[in-house]
Amino acid sequence: MxxxxxxxxxxxxxxxxxxxxxxxxxxxxxxxxxxxxxxxxxxxxxxxxDGIRSVQDKLSKGVDVQFGVTLTKVESRNDCVELTWTDSNGVAKTETYDLVVLGVSPDVAASVFEPVKSSLGQIPTxxxxxxxxxxxxxxxxxxxxxxxxxxxxxxxxxxxxxxxxxxxxxxxxxxxxxxxxxxxxxxxxxxxxxxxxxxxxxxxxxxxxxxxxLRTPESRNIINDIFPKPRPLRDGLTPGWTNGQGGVYLVGGWCWDGMVLLEGCIVSAMRVASSLGVQIPWEQNKKRTAM
Structure with a gap:
């Protein structure tokens, strides 16, 4: 051009x-x-x-939301996921969950979750x-x-x-x-x-x-390996952690093969919902319309 x-x-x-x-x-x-x-x-x-706040209120309705929390460590155990964080008062806490969905940037994920430390640590921000x-x-x-x-x-x-x-x-x-x-x-x-x-x-x-x-051809390959489509691994690539393994999921605008946009948040969230067997309302409406 x-x-x-x-x-x-x-x-x-x-x-x-x-x-x-x-x-x-x-x-x-x-x-x-x-x-x-x-x-x-x-x-x-x-x-x-009427503002994005109305969307946030709808999405968080019925959810226990805590602000001022700093996540410090995520560990997959045999049958659970252990989270460690400090609350708004600086008090350290640890709890276990069946599954964890991390809606954070790749640099934060790399700092708290060991399996992706080397890979996501390479993604520029x-x-x-x-x-x-x-x-x-x-x-x-x-x-x-x-x-x-x-x-x-x-x-x-x-x-x-x-x-x-x-x-x-x-x-x-x-x-x-x-x-x-x-x-x-x-x-x-x-x-x-x-x-x-x-x-x-x-x-x-x-x-x-x-x-x-940010995006580079190298970071694109890293992300496509973490969120794989049904395809054989490329020659010379060693299999690593993939999304959902060990009960930990990643979502966000960067968690898809494309520019970092809000659309990526939706696509990555739909991917997690589908893997957990959760019905996606607009997908159901689309099926009804087709019928």
């Missing part, structure tokens, strides 16, 4: 989707980008209208910052020119967006091999990921850092 097209179109767009630098994106397997484009081309994108704020001055200059002629405040800007039936606008800003994504919410809040410009602290609502799992 033309270098100009890669540098000024593909890399800013795809690195904003993957929240990583352009160089990190260039290290991804080409099949990740091609697969993403193939599956999303001309397909609608959806957001949760990076830290990404996200800021929720109302500082419209950090949006691109072209946008300010439009804003100056059309609206005079953040409130009227939000009204304009809603009147035009634009659910959410996203602005990309690239500098020195990195791309910032500023995601406008209908309520007037901006969520900026990988900020390249300083956001006014007085207009900052909340900021956080999270781990982004």
């Amino acid at each position: 033309p270098e100009y097209h890669i540098k000024y179109y593909i890399l800013p767009l795809m690195s904003s989707v993957c929240t990583c630098s352009h160089q990190d994106m260039l290290n991804f397997p080409a099949t990740d980008v091609l697969g993403y484009k193939k599956r999303t081309h001309l397909q609608p994108h959806f957001v949760v209208e 990076c830290k990404v910052e996200t800021v929720a704020h109302t500082d419209y001055s950090v949006l691109p200059p072209l946008y300010h020119a439009m804003e100056k002629h059309v609206v005079s405040s953040a409130d009227s800007l939000t009204a304009l967006i809603q009147s035009e039936k634009i659910a959410q606008g996203i602005h990309l800003w690239t500098r020195d091999g990195n791309t910032e994504a500023a995601h406008e919410q209908p309520c007037g809040v901006i969520v900026t990921t990988n900020p390249l410009k300083s956001v006014d602290t007085d207009r900052t609502i909340r900021s956080a850092k999270f781990t982004r799992v």
Whole structure:
């Protein structure tokens, strides 16, 4: 592909989707980008209208949730799995369970679960910052020119967006091999990921850092061996731990053969449910529709 097209179109767009630098994106397997484009081309994108918190509340209903817990060790025993952690007060505890599902990044899994220490320890990650704020001055200059002629405040800007039936606008800003994504919410809040410009602290609502799992051809092979499809092992490959062995399962956006996205969380969770004989509601509905 033309270098100009890669540098000024593909890399800013795809690195904003993957929240990583352009160089990190260039290290991804080409099949990740091609697969993403193939599956999303001309397909609608959806957001949760009343916020992701409503999804979290529904998923966690009836589940004993504990915050401030730091997992330190996972060990498979003969007929159970032993977990060791420290609670929010720093008190160490150990309990046994029939099965354990770990929804953590690969670096965390490698640090607490010995069978995957050497393999998942090789998967690259990076830290990404996200800021929720109302500082419209950090949006691109072209946008300010439009804003100056059309609206005079953040409130009227939000009204304009809603009147035009634009659910959410996203602005990309690239500098020195990195791309910032500023995601406008209908309520007037901006969520900026990988900020390249300083956001006014007085207009900052909340900021956080999270781990982004990256991809390389080597890490793709590691993940495909842990989550195997029915196929013979490649020549020269020594069989290792696979998902579910010893009563331990891994789930997450990185636990599938593709770019690290929320879709991977769903696919990996469905895989665990199927292996445990749990009915997946939308799969059942699909069968009824087909009949």
